[in-house]
Amino acid sequence: MMVDRLAALAQPHRLAVFRLLVVAGPDGRLAGDIATDLGLPASSLSFHLAHLRRAGLVRAEARGRERRYAADFAAMRGLVDFLTENCCSGAGCAPASVAA
């Protein structure tokens, strides 16, 4: 599950898509706009968006024939929390403001 989220972000195009959606904020972006911004063929973008969606990192909302994708910040936070708790413990690896 966390492995799926990691795998979803462990691919350059998908990481770029996700970062773009983070910048876009809660309203997200339309699939077509994402494709244009990143210069990805529609079918490739669709493949990667589906991957991110399966991993729970993005949500999709259909409006007419368009589809609006947005980052799921709670899921992302869940991932960061997982990494902090399971991959940082006992060794001062947590962010400075937490460790302090």
Place this chain on the structure above:
Amino acid sequence: MMVDRLAALAQPHRLAVFRLLVVAGPDGRLAGDIATDLGLPASSLSFHLAHLRRAGLVRAEARGRERRYAADFAAMRGLVDFLTENCCSGAGCAPASVAA
């Protein structure tokens, strides 16, 4: 680079190896012990350790014919920081103690 770290952790065996090394602390563990603990064939473990090493998440120290692997906590922290800064910004996705 961050993609490499994400990819390194985005595989069940490797995530298990890394978590085991986190629990082990700065002294790390011998390759053979890791293999025994996780029930992995030596060559498979070696493959995954090499992957983690390339990604900079673990360090290896040879002592005689044994090799001791340890988690690189600074690298892990760098990854968590990257995710917090680049994939959480502006939307309250940072850990509670940071957001507060």
Place this chain on the structure above:
DNA sequence: TCGATAATTCCAGAATTATGGAAATAGTTC
């Protein structure tokens, strides 16, 4: 209804990654 548009699904080929036994490398012990 028709033609255009947004997006996904289908598909086949390319590329990458994972697996684990066997061979090789290097250090240890007697």
Place this chain on the structure above:
DNA sequence: GAACTATTTCCATAATTCTGGAATTATCGA
């Protein structure tokens, strides 16, 4: 130096993932 141990590298195979054009689905506007 011979036997033994720890680990890696080699290799072939299997499995998975990525890519993007073509076909498909669904919606829109005239």
